[in-house]
Amino acid sequence: MRRREFITLLGSGVAGWPLAADAQQPVIPVIGFLDSTSPDSFVDRLRAFRQGLKETGYVEGENVAIEYRWAESQIDRLPQLAAELVRQRVAVIVANAPPATFAAKAATITIPIVFGVAEDPVTLGLVASLARPGGNLTGTNFVSLELAAKRLELLRELMSGATRVAVLVNPDNTSITAATLRDIETAARAMGLQIQVLNANTSGEIDAAFATLVRERPDALFVGSSPFLTARRAQLVQLTAYLAVPATYPGRQYTEIGGLMSYGASLPDAYRQMGVYTGRILKGARPADLPVVQASKFELTINPQTARMLGLTIPPTLLARADEVIE
Numbered sequence: 001m002r003r004r005e006f007i008t009l010l011g012s013g014v015a016g017w018p019l020a021a022d023a024q025q026p027v028i029p030v031i032g033f034l035d036s037t038s039p040d041s042f043v044d045r046l047r048a049f050r051q052g053l054k055e056t057g058y059v060e061g062e063n064v065a066i067e068y069r070w071a072e073s074q075i076d077r078l079p080q081l082a083a084e085l086v087r088q089r090v091a092v093i094v095a096n097a098p099p100a101t102f103a104a105k106a107a108t109i110t111i112p113i114v115f116g117v118a119e120d121p122v123t124l125g126l127v128a129s130l131a132r133p134g135g136n137l138t139g140t141n142f143v144s145l146e147l148a149a150k151r152l153e154l155l156r157e158l159m160s161g162a163t164r165v166a167v168l169v170n171p172d173n174t175s176i177t178a179a180t181l182r183d184i185e186t187a188a189r190a191m192g193l194q195i196q197v198l199n200a201n202t203s204g205e206i207d208a209a210f211a212t213l214v215r216e217r218p219d220a221l222f223v224g225s226s227p228f229l230t231a232r233r234a235q236l237v238q239l240t241a242y243l244a245v246p247a248t249y250p251g252r253q254y255t256e257i258g259g260l261m262s263y264g265a266s267l268p269d270a271y272r273q274m275g276v277y278t279g280r281i282l283k284g285a286r287p288a289d290l291p292v293v294q295a296s297k298f299e300l301t302i303n304p305q306t307a308r309m310l311g312l313t314i315p316p317t318l319l320a321r322a323d324e325v326i327e
Contacts, residue, residue, distance in 0.1 A: 028063050028064055028065055029064055029065070029091040029092075029282050030064075030065045030066070030067055030088065030089075030090045030091055031064060031065070031066045031067070031090060031091065031092050031093075031094060031278060031282075032066075032067050032069065032085030032088070032090035032092070032093040032094065032111075033066050033067065033068045033069065033093075033094045034069045034078065034081055034082055034085060034093060034094065034095045034096070034100045034103065034104055035068075035069070035070055035071065035095070035096045035097070035100055035227075036071045036073065036074075036075055036078060036096070036097060036099045036100050036227050036228075037070065037071070037072070037073055037096075037227050037228070037230065037231040038070050038072050038073070038231060039068065039070055041230055041231050041233070041253070044253070044267070044268055045267050045268060045271040046271070047268070048267075048268035048269070048270075048271040048272040048275065049094070049271040049272065049274055049275040049278075050275060051272050051275060052271065052272040052273060052274060052275020052276040052277075052278070052279065053275040053276075053278060053279050054275075055272075055275070055276055055279070056275075056276055056278075056279025056280055056282075056283065057279065057283075058278075058279050058282060064282065067085060067088060067090060069081035069082075069084060069085060071100070073227075073228055073231055075099050075172065078099055078100055078103035079103045079106065079107065081103070082095075082100075082103040082104045082106070082107035082108075083107050085104075085107070085111075086107045086108045086111060089111075090111065091111070091112075091281075091282055092111065092112045092113070092114060092278050092281050092282060093108070093111055093112070093113045093114070094113075094114045094115075094116075094274060094278055095113055095114070095115045095116075095139075096115070096116045096227070097116070097117060097118070097227045098117055098119065098124060098173070098175070098176075099173075099227070100115075101113065101115040101117060101126060101137070101139075105126065105137060108136070109135070109136060110136060111136065112136050112137075112138075112281045112286075112287045113136055113137045113138075113139075113287065114137075114138060114139045114274050114277050114278050114281065114287070115137060115138075115139035115140070115274075116139055116140050116142065116270055116271065116274055117139070117140075117141060117142065118141070118142045118143070118176060118225050119141070119175060119176060119179065120141065121133075121137075121139070121141055121292055123175075124175070127292060130291060130292040130294070131291050132288070132289075132291070133287060133288055133290065133291070133292055134288050135287070135288060136287050136288070137287055138277060138287040138288070138290040138291070138292055139274060139277065139292060139293070140270045140271075140273050140274055140277075140292065140293045140294075140295065141292055141293070141294050141295060142264070142265040142267065142270055142295050143265060143294060143295050147250075147263060147264055147265070147298070148179075148180050148183040148184050148187070148224075148225075149183045149184070149186070149187035150263060151222065151248050151250070151263045151264075152165070152184060152187045152188065152191070152193070152222060152248075153187065153191070154248065154261065154263055154300065154318070155220055155222065155246075155248045155261070156191055156193070157315060157317075157318055158246070158248075158261060158312065158314065158315065158318060159219060159220055159246060159312070161219070162193065162219035162220050163192070163193060163194060163219060164193070164194045164195075164196065164216075164218040164219050165188065165193050165194070165195055165196070165218055165219060165220050165221070165222055166195075166196045166197075166198055166212075166213055166216070166218040166220070166221045166222065167180075167181065167184055167195055167196065167197050167198065167221075167222045167224060168198045168199075168200060168206075168209055168221060168222070168223050168224060168229070168236075169181065169197065169198070169199060169200075169224035169226065170199070170200060170201050170224065170226035170228050170229055171199045171201055172201045172228070173226050173227075173228075176224070176225060176226060177224065177226075180224045180225065181197060184222065196216060196218060198212060198213075200229070201228060203232060203235060206232060206235055206236065206239070207239075210239045210243060213243060213245060214243060218245075219246070220245065220246045220247065220248070221240060221245050221246070221247040221248075222247070222248055223236060223247055223248065223249045223250065223254070224250070225250040225264075230250075230251065230253065230254075233249075233253060233254050233257065233259070234257060236249075236254070236259075237254060237257055237258045237259045238258075240259070240260070241258060241306070241309065244309075244310055246260055246310055246312060247259065247260055247261075248260065248261050248262065248263070249261070249262040249264075250262060250263075250264045251264045251265075251267055251299075252264075252267075252299055252301040252324065253267070255301040255302065255303045255306075255324075255326055256301075256326055258303065258306055259303060259306065260302070260303055260306045260307060260310065260312075261300075261301065261302050261303070262299070262300075262301045263298065263299070263300045263301075264298065264299065265295035265297065265298055265299075266295070266297040266298065266299050269295070269297045270293075270295055273293050277290055277293075298323075299323040299324060300321055300322045300323050300324075301322065301323060301324045301325075301326060302314060302318070302319065302322045302324075302325055302326070303325075303326045303327075304319075304325060304326075304327060305326075305327060
């Protein structure tokens with residue numbers, strides 16, 4: 001072989017090396033994460049979600065990528081954000097709470113969707129049944145609504161002399177609010193409690209609701225389950241402390257920043273399961289064949305320091321049942 005031909009052949013081979021190397025690099029799947037709130041309210045849950053992914057062999061930044069879309073409490077942005085994820089052809093969409101889940105469901109009938117909702121997903125129309133979801137959706141049910149009566153019972157146990165309880169709900173979450181008030185009112189009648197309903201779906205309306213508390217002076221406050229209220233938990237906890245109003249909340253994310261007491265499904269455990277399901281779908285499982293997971297781990301969390309600030313004595317029997325005591 002002449003020298004010129006050899007150099008030409010060598011040059012063409014070297015030029016092809018990067019292309020061959022690129023061709024061998026696998027394309028990692030992309031998960032779309034859609035939520036109506038903001039990332040600062042999701043630190044623990046995202047950690048648990050990534051743990052679930054890891055249990056199925058996926059690590060963000062190594063063999064899977066996640067595209068996050070946060071609506072920052074602007075629910076009307078969710079359809080646009082869901083459409084963006086669909087255009088990016090993500091492999092799976094993870095949606096938290098009904099507004100994000102419905103936005104994702106309306107955006108695609110082919111991309112798998114893993115949801116996390118506090119309500120019965122069958123009643124919501126998200127799945128055909130818990131055992132056999134059908135379609136492209138499955139996920140976890142936090143069953144927060146079913147716990148409303150239990151939370152009121154725990155509040156009454158803490159404050160045996162209470163007769164009037166204010167209930168703060170978000171009217172925009174119509175189904176959640178209706179179910180919460182129905183269960184609360186039934187339980188309150190059985191316990192001889194009077195209920196006063198307060199509505200808030202903006203930060204200003206939260207302030208207005210607490211102004212009503214100042215005038216009416218109920219014995220305690222029951223904070224309903226709502227993504228918006230959870231996102232505004234710092235404001236809620238600060239106002240209850242300032243006004244010295246004993247309050248019960250739907251999750252430990254309130255008590256860990258100073259809230260008095262919470263009872264609800266373990267959200268980290270639920271999000272870990274959502275991560276597991278997402279990983280299984282990436283490996284080829286179909287949402288239609290993955291039964292909706294019902295939350296089975298519930299947490300009673302009490303903050304004794306807040307109780308002391310409020311001049312409350314926590315019954316020893318209640319403390320003994322607490323899953324976590326935050327000092």
